[in-house]
Amino acid sequence: MNNLKILQKYIETKYRTGLKTEEQLRNFQNARITKHMQFVLQHSVFYKNMYQPYMNEVSSQQWEQLPIIDKKIMMEHFDSLNTAGITKEQAFQVAFEAERTRNFSPTIHNITIGLSSGTSGNRGLFLVSKEERYLWAGSILAKVLPASILNKQKIAFFLRANSNLYETTKNKRISFHFFDLLDYFETHIKRLNEIRPTILIAPPSMLRKIAEWKEEGHIHIAPKKVISVAEVLEDLDKEYMQSVFGQVVHQIYQCTEGFLATTCKQGTLHMNEDLVYIDKEYVDKGRGVFIPIITDFSRKTQPIVRYRLNDLLIEKKQPCSCGSPFLALERIDGRCDDVFIGREKTTAKEISLFPDFIRRAVMLAAADIEEFKVIQHPNLFIEVKLKIKRDDNRLSIENAVGEELYRLWRDAGCEKPTIFYSEYAILPSEKKLKRIERILS
Ligand SMILES: [Zn+2]
CATH class of the missing domain: 3.30.300.30 (ANL, C-terminal domain)
Incomplete structure (x- = not known):
């Protein structure tokens, strides 16, 4: 655990100025991608081979002309795509063993192995280095914490326990309390009452349950911020939770592929365009429905470049009143498969x-x-x-x-x-x- 690294990323993300206009954002992104491409082309055999015929496009920053990959292609070329020299076979072995024993620290040479959900044979493997974990924690904290990092916060985090990605942040001011979704409800109620979290992060189905407990008087918590993760937040659930907690319910849109969007003060989801570059593949342009193609600027162990997600997003027609140049979403519609x-x-x-x-x-x-x-x-x-x-x-x-x-x-x-x-x-x-x-x- 390296607090300094997290703090560095936190400050960089939180106080990044100069990204006020669309043009500033594009310039910033182009500079980041260009730098990242140099690394990727040097260290990832897969990307190097694939981009060989596209060197003009790379040097003229025409990212949208570069070929697209998806989970299937990434998994097929896992061994040559990652830059840590880890084979698919090795990674699966370690990940499955960790799932079986519910040991959430599956690592190979300090690289965390994550297994994404999916039907059998369609599961994704994700590699994250220690350094990338700190960056991830720092940027999440910067985007999510209601006030300064110097304020004391107790964060209750409900998630499916499938990697140690989420156990990174613990220090004097910020305590991170991990709740395993598999635990009994009685255990959750007891712990929530003991911890009294100031920030509650959980999938909406769990948040709804917590709101019901609060309404029924089983728990006595008054979180300052409530954040929905990991599942699509439906308006129906959102309205109910907002009425119980008496505040805007925020959202984090993040998956194994990246930390993709967060809500602003207004409660509007904005893509994290300071961390990832997004191309839109429209499936219904009139209604603004698109599939995101993402490029993460900082993932080096397993570069995610021009990667098509399996999600349907709906862009907002009007700009958000918060003034952010980051792409505003109406909602996350669901998975393409649905x-x-x-x-x-x-x-x-x-x-x-x-x-x-x-x-x-x-x-x-x-x-x-x-x-x-x-x-x-x-x-x-x-x-x-x-x-x-x-x-x-x-x-x-x-x-x-x-x-x-x-x-x-x-x-x-x-x-x-x-x-x-x-x-x-x-x-x-x-x-x-x-x-x-x-x-x-
Ligand atoms: Zn906004």
């Missing part, structure tokens, strides 16, 4: 229905819905789970949701889908909660 499929009536062609449509259809149907989950199964049947305030009007609310979904499919020119309803019995757990999910197989 786009629902409709069958076009005459041609049977597959039509994409974005999570945002599904979400809005449910929300339009009835005000009495407390929680929901909509699943599309491999046979394209749709399963709807609703938690409703008063159960006596369940049937009419289910029908209303069904009608909204039928309308959505009809407006898209699709065949009427088969919808069925089942009990809502979902509790926060190790598994990420997706309110809109497509099961592929």
Whole structure:
């Protein structure tokens, strides 16, 4: 643990001036990427080979002309892409052993191995050096802490424990209390009451549960800042938590690939364009829906350059009133894999229905819905789970949701889908909660 390194990054991120306009931001990014490219082209055999025919584009800073990679390509070329000389086989072995024994410090020569979620055979491996861990902690603290680093903070962090990435920050002023999502609820309640965190960071499904405990009088905490991570924050959950905690619920959008976005004072999500460069691959330009292609300026162990994520984001049409030149988002829509499929009536062609449509259809149907989950199964049947305030009007609310979904499919020119309803019995757990999910197989 190296407090100085974290502090350095903290100050650099927090007090970075001169990024007020779009032009300043672009110049800053170009300088960072150029410097980073020199390192990548020298040390990563994979990128060096791939970019060989693109040296003109590299020297003229036309990053958007460079080839794109994704998780699949990264995993295929894992051994030659990383600059630490670690093989995929070695890394998997260490990561699986750590998962099995729930030892969260899987490392090879001081490089932390992280395993990203995904179906078996589709899991990603991530390598982070000690130095990069400090940078990560410093920039997160800078973006997340409500006041100066000199104020005392007790941070409660609920996460799936799959690497020691999150155990970096502990000093006299900032204490970092790690909560394993697998622990019993009683344990969480007891610890929360003991610690009384000033900052609460958790997936929204867990935050919602904590808000319920607070409302029911089981816990007595008054955090100064509440931050949602790791799952898509739905407006429904956000509004409930904001009413219980009496404050804006903030968001961190971060994944194994990088620390990508944080909310400003206004509660608007802004991409961290001082840390990553983002290209947009539009899937619906009119509505501003895009897939981000990211380039991290500082990851050297496993360079993430022109890497397409599996996420759908929606950009904000109007600039945020906070004045930040960083790209403002309307919301994180969901995973690309969770786009629902409709069958076009005459041609049977597959039509994409974005999570945002599904979400809005449910929300339009009835005000009495407390929680929901909509699943599309491999046979394209749709399963709807609703938690409703008063159960006596369940049937009419289910029908209303069904009608909204039928309308959505009809407006898209699709065949009427088969919808069925089942009990809502979902509790926060190790598994990420997706309110809109497509099961592929
Ligand atoms: Zn803003």
